[in-house]
Amino acid sequence: MKLSICSWHSRQRGAATLVVVMVLFLVMALLAAYANRSLLFEQRIASSYFRASVAQEVAEAGVEWTLAQLNGTAIDAACKPVDTGGQRFADRYLLINTADRRISPADTTLDCARDTANEGWSCRCPATSAAHTAQTAVAGSDLVPSFNIGLQSGNRGGTLTLKALGCTDSVADQCDSAINMVAISKNQLARTNLTVKIGLVGAVRSPPAAPLVVRGDIASTGAGLGLHNGDPRSAGQLAVMGGSWTGKVDGRLESVPGTATGQVVIETDTTLADTSLTAEGVFKMFMGTNLARYRKHPALRTVTCASDCATALETAYTAGQRILWVQGNLRIASSKVLGSVSDPVLIVANGDVTLAGPLQINGMLVATGALAWSNDSAMPSVVNGMVLVGGGMATSGRMDVIYQQAVADQMRNRLGSYVRIPGGWIDIN
Structure with a gap:
């Protein structure tokens, strides 16, 4: 009889140990889940920072690209330099009053998408009378960023305002908050709006008043x-x-x-x-x-x-x-x-x-x-x-x-x- 009682107590102590172990496992699982949730959250933050940096750099690239075009030579509809038959970017999109230097830009949106294969940009420089259409989306496992460029008159002669929209999507219009705010959030897109003042430095500061x-x-x-x-x-x-x-x-x-x-x-x-x-x-x-x-x-x-x-x-x-x-x-x-x-x-x-x-x-x-x-x-x-x-x-x-x-x-x-x-x-x- 005494032996049976001892065996029963041993079995009771084993069950209690099992319960404690299960509780500990449950606590550890909760801690692991919480740690994993924090890791996922940090990864999403890091991804957001990365995309925001890309959008910022793309917008900066848009500004530098536009300056290069304004100071460049004749181009075609793809914004590529041509020896004949082209037109200067500045002549195509800017109307300048030579009396007071007032610059009136054309109401045209210019855009470029990253051309990874050629390590450059695929751009469009349409005629000022052409209606704006979104670029064709570029598929790929990596980010294919793009930018939109808009030009506006400055508040004084010889100046203009350049607005660049940098986007982590290959179609910059997808990052336009005025039309795609829901899509921006749903697709986790990053965008940057960069506004820059541009000034014209004349070729001749004081032209001679005599021939x-x-x-x-x-x-x-x-x-x-x-x-x-x-x-x-x-x-x-x-x-x-x-x-x-x-x-x-x-x-x-x-x-x-x-x-x-x-x-x-x-x-x-x-x-x-x-x-x-x-x-x-x-x-x-x-x-x-x-x-x-x-x-x-x-x-x-x-x-x-x-x-x-x-x-x-x-x-x-x-x-x-x-x-x-x-x-x-x-x-x-x-x-x-x-x-x-x-x-x-x-x-x-x-x-x-x-x-x-x-x-x-x-x-x-x-x-x-x-x-x-x-x-x-x-x-x-x-x-x-x-x-x-x-x-x-x-x-x-x-x-x-x-x-x-x-x-x-x-x-x-x-x-x-x-x-x-x-x-x-x-x-x-």
């Missing part, structure tokens, strides 16, 4: 150098030089009616005749900065050519390049037409310039060295705009410089580079 500015002397032979300026706003000024002009033919000078030649042709100008003034000083006086810094203009393109540069300059202009830099001496000896009065070209030669034969340049020609210009043919050799010479000038035969106020306005208020305005940005995630 010809020469730091040194002018020597003319033959039919003579013709200067023409009928614009009353510039008082019909024809030439300003630091030295003297020999061989001047008064019959080839044309100013506003009733103006004496001595009033519009300024020889031995006090500023230009200053011996301490260098050719770079003359350049800085009108262009706004020194040669080294000017060459860093984002919209400037360097043209490389040997002997006659006319074809290379024409090719560059056709491709949408408007600020052209030639390092070294420049020679144009072909009957080419470069630029137009409504869409002029700026040619800067960091050296001497030689013009020979009939030609036509619509825009502004800058020579940091001397300018030699000859034309013995019966055809015209003309610059419609302005000529700036950092050295002396010699002409032989018949040639003309016709001042165009429209060209001066274009150089100051339309042509140039687009840059971020410091402090002019805000982002909203």
Whole structure:
């Protein structure tokens, strides 16, 4: 009897131990479930941070892409550079009042999606009259981010507002909170709205008010150098030089009616005749900065050519390049037409310039060295705009410089580079 009682007590102690162990297992399971829940929550937080970072970077990429396009050359409908048949991004989407620099952007949405295969972006630059349609979705196991770009007028001349929407979906419209707020939450999309102020830095800060500015002397032979300026706003000024002009033919000078030649042709100008003034000083006086810094203009393109540069300059202009830099001496000896009065070209030669034969340049020609210009043919050799010479000038035969106020306005208020305005940005995630 005593043995049976002991066995029964042993069995009771075993059951109690089992209950305690089960309770402990239950507590451990609850703790593990809680820890796993916390881990999942932290993973979702990390994933959200990652997606938010991607959206932020994509929006920044959209801003940099737009700046590159604004300072770029002619493009096609896919925003790719083309040599012929394209149009500059700035000309396609911006209407600029050359009188007050007021910029009126087109009401067009531009978009790009990440092109992983080609390590770039697949973009669309439609015509301003085309209705906006969403991009085709891109499937894939990895994120395929995209961005939308919108341009708005700035609150002052020479400025505009750039709005970039960065999205972790391949269709940026899916991140537009105005139409897809539910989808954004349901699909766990991240988005960033980035607003940036953009400013236009003119190609020429202070265009000459005369068709010809020469730091040194002018020597003319033959039919003579013709200067023409009928614009009353510039008082019909024809030439300003630091030295003297020999061989001047008064019959080839044309100013506003009733103006004496001595009033519009300024020889031995006090500023230009200053011996301490260098050719770079003359350049800085009108262009706004020194040669080294000017060459860093984002919209400037360097043209490389040997002997006659006319074809290379024409090719560059056709491709949408408007600020052209030639390092070294420049020679144009072909009957080419470069630029137009409504869409002029700026040619800067960091050296001497030689013009020979009939030609036509619509825009502004800058020579940091001397300018030699000859034309013995019966055809015209003309610059419609302005000529700036950092050295002396010699002409032989018949040639003309016709001042165009429209060209001066274009150089100051339309042509140039687009840059971020410091402090002019805000982002909203």
